[in-house]
Amino acid sequence: MSEIEGIYTIWLREIIRYSRDKSRIASSFIQPLLLLLVLGSGFSFVRLGSLNYQTFLFPGIVVVSLVGVSIASGISVIWDREFGFLKEILVAPISRTSIFIGKALGGCTLALIQGVIVLSLSFILKVPLTFYSFLLSIGLMALISLSLVSIGLIIASLIETIESFGLIMNFIIFPLIFLSGAFFPLQEAPLWLKIVSLLNPLTYGVEAMRYNLIKISFVPFYLSLSIISTFTFFTILIGGIAFSKRK
Amino acid sequence: MNVIETFSLTKKFNDLIAVNNVSLKVREGEIFGLLGPNGAGKTTFISILCTLLKPTSGRAKVNGFDIEKEQNEVRRSIGIVFQDPSLDNRLTARENLEMHARLYGVPKEERKKRIEEVLKLVELEERANELVKNYSSGMKRRLEIARGLIHYPKVLFLDEPTLGLDPQTREHVWEYIKRLAERERITILLTTHYMEEADALCDRVAIMDYGKIIALGKPEKLKDKVGGDILVLEVKGKEKFLKEIRKIREIKKVHLIGNKISITVKNAERFAPKILEFARRNKIVVEAISIRKPSLGDVFLYYTGREIREEASEQKEVMKRRVRFL
Numbered sequence: 001m002s003e004i005e006g007i008y009t010i011w012l013r014e015i016i017r018y019s020r021d022k023s024r025i026a027s028s029f030i031q032p033l034l035l036l037l038v039l040g041s042g043f044s045f046v047r048l049g050s051l052n053y054q055t056f057l058f059p060g061i062v063v064v065s066l067v068g069v070s071i072a073s074g075i076s077v078i079w080d081r082e083f084g085f086l087k088e089i090l091v092a093p094i095s096r097t098s099i100f101i102g103k104a105l106g107g108c109t110l111a112l113i114q115g116v117i118v119l120s121l122s123f124i125l126k127v128p129l130t131f132y133s134f135l136l137s138i139g140l141m142a143l144i145s146l147s148l149v150s151i152g153l154i155i156a157s158l159i160e161t162i163e164s165f166g167l168i169m170n171f172i173i174f175p176l177i178f179l180s181g182a183f184f185p186l187q188e189a190p191l192w193l194k195i196v197s198l199l200n201p202l203t204y205g206v207e208a209m210r211y212n213l214i215k216i217s218f219v220p221f222y223l224s225l226s227i228i229s230t231f232t233f234f235t236i237l238i239g240g241i242a243f244s245k246r247k
Numbered sequence: 248m249n250v251i252e253t254f255s256l257t258k259k260f261n262d263l264i265a266v267n268n269v270s271l272k273v274r275e276g277e278i279f280g281l282l283g284p285n286g287a288g289k290t291t292f293i294s295i296l297c298t299l300l301k302p303t304s305g306r307a308k309v310n311g312f313d314i315e316k317e318q319n320e321v322r323r324s325i326g327i328v329f330q331d332p333s334l335d336n337r338l339t340a341r342e343n344l345e346m347h348a349r350l351y352g353v354p355k356e357e358r359k360k361r362i363e364e365v366l367k368l369v370e371l372e373e374r375a376n377e378l379v380k381n382y383s384s385g386m387k388r389r390l391e392i393a394r395g396l397i398h399y400p401k402v403l404f405l406d407e408p409t410l411g412l413d414p415q416t417r418e419h420v421w422e423y424i425k426r427l428a429e430r431e432r433i434t435i436l437l438t439t440h441y442m443e444e445a446d447a448l449c450d451r452v453a454i455m456d457y458g459k460i461i462a463l464g465k466p467e468k469l470k471d472k473v474g475g476d477i478l479v480l481e482v483k484g485k486e487k488f489l490k491e492i493r494k495i496r497e498i499k500k501v502h503l504i505g506n507k508i509s510i511t512v513k514n515a516e517r518f519a520p521k522i523l524e525f526a527r528r529n530k531i532v533v534e535a536i537s538i539r540k541p542s543l544g545d546v547f548l549y550y551t552g553r554e555i556r557e558e559a560s561e562q563k564e565v566m567k568r569r570v571r572f573l
Binding site for chain 2: 002005006008009012013016017020021083084085086087088089090091092093094
């Protein structure tokens, strides 16, 4: 009972903090919007069969928009440690697992809010959205963001200082995004790029989302779905262990 | 009844023994002080008692609960004010308190009442809805004390409660702590390297050095141990003077601290003229002389031959800063 209250408390804190941070909110919306607008319009001459590039790009952007928020919210544990608040949570009478779950659900919620807003651009882009595909999108986004928050928490328990934060964000987030097949169709990519992209777990998130929204994909939908589910399961497991093992 | 009991508690970090075989008992309702220089192991000791660190060997009980086997019960029994701030700066004071109350499972009907109660206690009611970011360090410390009390702990741990506070705020915090102990009848275990603080606040003091308890008792009793008054002299020709005064019977102990000589004697007022006369006869120039009653610092000196120095902490700070720049 008190564990659930604890999880809720940690979750609530994430939400309150996010709602106060205006610049974070603004930047997290502007980024996907810019990508969609600039890339979508810039490459509007590209046609993929009957699709225009912007429509092709859209599902990828929905997924990519989750990456920053999710990883950042996992990694924010470093800040809690630096500013001492982590100690307050660690001596409270709740288990480490509950703290982990609260953090993960908090990050996941923030990512979902962002994802749904990006998803709502489908009306402008005239990408048809049914009730079913909307629900499936939510499910996919939850899976993807849970694994990303866990990755953030794993990173946070591995590194000691805030100084390495920027470096890590650049080293992880950019390759993760650009090699996810969000920006180009994998079937047209050269072999090396195909291989590298298929090694990137985010690719399967993008693929699944693309199939869900516009019914095309390079990797079969159920294969993508099982790969991201498995990946999410293991990142949560490893994240949970890393988090509770740490002092 | 003993609220805290430790049995041969020991904590090793690789080769360093931070807490060395400490056994002590803290009684219900008392303010108990751990006095010692920086690095004596005080914070490590507290961290073990509040379940943040596991002991290497030994056992401890807090409020009757074993610190290793009954972690959650121990955690529910204690409130902690850490040495470094541990508030969420982006939340308001009230939100910080609410969060804490929830984490400790304070029932919803109770929460609001208790929050008002503790806010009043530390006189922060009027600024409760401000972000903690805008608080001064004294206010933050008060808020942390308030937070530590919301779940009605049996024991309150205060780790260096006035470190880095200005003298005025420090006295305020002292007052709060005293009033708390009286009014709420909770047991307080505090660590400090300020001997005035231990003297002003504590019913009993344990002096800690290199992880060991080297003396324990009421402050007055400990000071009595020193065995008299303290006479501090500054002289020209220390070596000769030190050699000569060995001959004087009344002197109980002599310490050389920097360029000052500290002498322990039974009755310093009557002894002072004698030593001046003695110096004159031996052609030693006395530049300054002062007399005082022994402090807990002298007790530390008595047992260790060293002073509790504050420079040590400043040095550490400088080191930290340097490391950060690298």
